[in-house]
Amino acid sequence: MSVQIVHLSDLHFDGEPDSWNDNDWALNKAGAEFEAQAKFIDSEYPKAHIAITGDITDSGTMAQYRLAERLLGTWLESGKLSVVPGNHDCGTYGLHFNEERWTTFYRTFGTAVGRSSTLPWVKHVGPVALIGFDSTKASKGTGWACGAVGGTQLQRLGEVFENPAVMGRVPVVLMHHHPFDKADTTLLADAPEFRRTL
Numbered sequence: 001m002s003v004q005i006v007h008l009s010d011l012h013f014d015g016e017p018d019s020w021n022d023n024d025w026a027l028n029k030a031g032a033e034f035e036a037q038a039k040f041i042d043s044e045y046p047k048a049h050i051a052i053t054g055d056i057t058d059s060g061t062m063a064q065y066r067l068a069e070r071l072l073g074t075w076l077e078s079g080k081l082s083v084v085p086g087n088h089d090c091g092t093y094g095l096h097f098n099e100e101r102w103t104t105f106y107r108t109f110g111t112a113v114g115r116s117s118t119l120p121w122v123k124h125v126g127p128v129a130l131i132g133f134d135s136t137k138a139s140k141g142t143g144w145a146c147g148a149v150g151g152t153q154l155q156r157l158g159e160v161f162e163n164p165a166v167m168g169r170v171p172v173v174l175m176h177h178h179p180f181d182k183a184d185t186t187l188l189a190d191a192p193e194f195r196r197t198l
Contacts, residue, residue: 003126004048005172006041010055012088013067034071042074049125050075054086054136054176056109059093060101065108081112082123084132086176087139087147102137119153120173122160129169131160135177135188147177148189154197173198 011034041048056072057064075081088094090102106113114121114132123130138150160166177188179195188194 001127003128004045005125005128006045006048006050007053008050009053009176010086010088011052011068012055012058013064013071014058038071038074048080049128049130050081051130051172051174052081052083053174054084055088055094056083056086056105057089060089060091060098060104062104065104069108076109076111079111081109082114082125082130082132082174083109083112084174084176085134085136087136090136097136097139118156120156120160122163122166124165124169127169129166129171131166131171131173133173133175135175139189146187146189147175149175149194150190154190154193157197 013034041050052072056068069076072081085102085105086094087097089105091098114123114130119132119134121132123132133149133153135147135149138148138153139146161171175188179188179191179198181187181191
């Protein structure tokens with residue numbers, strides 16, 4: 001048995017006029033470019049599971065989440081989507097963590113995370129065990145676009161890998177912040193601890 005996974009990240013859906021972080025006019029204002037990309041993915045990889053590793057929205061506003069729901073709705077409804085949050089999903093321009101926007105992420109994408117109520121979540125996709133980490137909330141208060149896994153998730157990681165259902169599958173870790181990046185602004189703050197635990 002095999003599985004295809006299409007990995008996307010940093011879509012930065014905006015959908016609001018006069019955005020400060022207008023990276024891509026077609027993508028942010030109308031979603032036309034993404035809709036074309038989604039059609040291509042559906043056409044070329046119709047059986048693939050879609051994994052999006054954060055920064056789906058640009059600032060986590062309700063308008064941006066509504067746009068994300070519209071653009072990702074088909075994948076959400078079909079159950080072929082898995083997501084983890086990025087710092088932009090949880091605060092304005094990704095600079096300041098906002099609890100309400102973090103909660104909105106999980107409310108919007110509840111069907112696209114594992115069924116476990118604890119983090120990291122686990123979802124089985126054929127022979128693969130997707131393991132989703134939230135690298136946003138543990139960095140609350142840092143004020144910058146950095147992230148952290150945090151002690152609670154690190155402690156649970158061992159339990160996840162010792163689960164027989166996970167041991168019999170290929171583990172694929174999903175997270176937004178990079179555990180190997182050297183840049184101070186994007187590096188996972190507790191990257192050394194995460195790498196050792198992993």
